[in-house]
Amino acid sequence: MKTVLLIEDDTVLRENTAELLELSNYSVLTAANGKLGVEMANTHLPDIIVCDIMMPILDGYGVLEELSKNSITKFIPFIFLSAKTERQDVRKGMDLGADDYITKPFSEDEIISAIESRIAKAAILKEERESYQTTANPQDNEDELRTLNDLKNFFDDNGTVFNYKKNAIIYKEGQNSNFIYLILKGVVKCFKYDEEGKELTTALHKEDDIFGYTSFTQNIAYKESATTMQDVEMVGISKSELKDVLDKNHKISLEIIQLLSDGITGVKDQLLQMAYSSVRRKTAATILRFAEKINSKPEDPIRISRSDLASVAGIATETLIRTMSDFKKQGIIEMEGRTIKVIDLRKLQDIH
DSSP states (O other), X not given: OOEEXXXXXXXXXXXXXXXXXXXXXXXXXXXXXXXXXXXXXHHHOOSEEEEESSOSSSOHHHHHHHHHTSTTTTTSOEEEEEEGGGHHHHHHHHHHTOOEEEEESOOHHHHHHHHHHHHHHHHHHHHHHHHHHHHOOTTSOTTOOOXXXXXXXXXXXXSEEEEEOTTOEEEOTTSBOOEEEEEEESOEEEEEEOTTOOEEEEEEEOTTOEEOOSOSSSOOBOXXXXXXXXOEEEEEEEHHHHHHHHHXXXXXXXXXXXXXXXXXXXXXXXXXXXXXXXXXXXXXXXXXXXXXXXXXXXXXXXXXXXXXXXXXXXXXXXXXXXXXXXXXHTTSEEEETTEEEESOHHHHHHHO
8 A cells, every 4th residue: 555645734635635545545644734744754755745835834845855855755756735826836846856736626536646647657767766776887977868767857857948828839830949848748739731721730749758859960940830739838958958968878869769760650650541541540540549648548538629630630620520420420439519538449449
């Protein structure tokens, strides 16, 4: 059973949240202020810490700073609780090293999902650290970047923060490509226009994806445009800075090559689907693709425009609408406005 340390000065919220977590099979420790929370973290070494920002005696920032100084507690996943009026302060917490934040009031699904994902990520990173410690050459540079996760951490620690509202333009085709981006939250769509002005979606990027690279060495303009499909938070580093990182960290180069190879493979698969697949297969594959990018579960409802679906599938919007209406009649999906919900995932996968 995983242990959660909940640091919250509001008695009612603390008790209610603790009860919710216990019902979800977590062992819960509680602290009414930051000073007590630091003591309990050092004593009990919980699997994850959920901490309010504004508290007496020692606030959430102070808690995170204290725990970050300790080699034993600095790797414990840390989630901030913040009121809506404190959203401008969330970035400060992320800069200090917090893994995530949850806005009050929050739902049961929000806090459980955040805890589960951060515990899982911490377990993966721990395995990587332990694996490296058993195989690393003692003469290696301790600061060298070796994995894609190291590079993403470099983005997060050194990058410029960008926040965009839904449907905002990040960059347009032909503009100078100064930055390469890592998405912290949200979904980004990359697209091009053909000679007739028809939009073709070239890629969908979600949280933890790196995008925006046209060349790592030359000053080449963007070959596509990028827009947000949800509110997006991301960090960007300049191409020159990334080039310096690659020059000094040769082990990460293979990871970059693999990233580029995966991107090329995805584009090839999309082109083959557009060229040879039936309309039904294209539509089914596109719905599943959007569901994968936007939601953790394909059967969860997604909100997406018909034109976006059609541009990814490479078919006319009218054709897509007719096909989706057919799927609806067969009980495969439900549609209400811009919302699509997969009812029979197996049938949709069989079509795909």
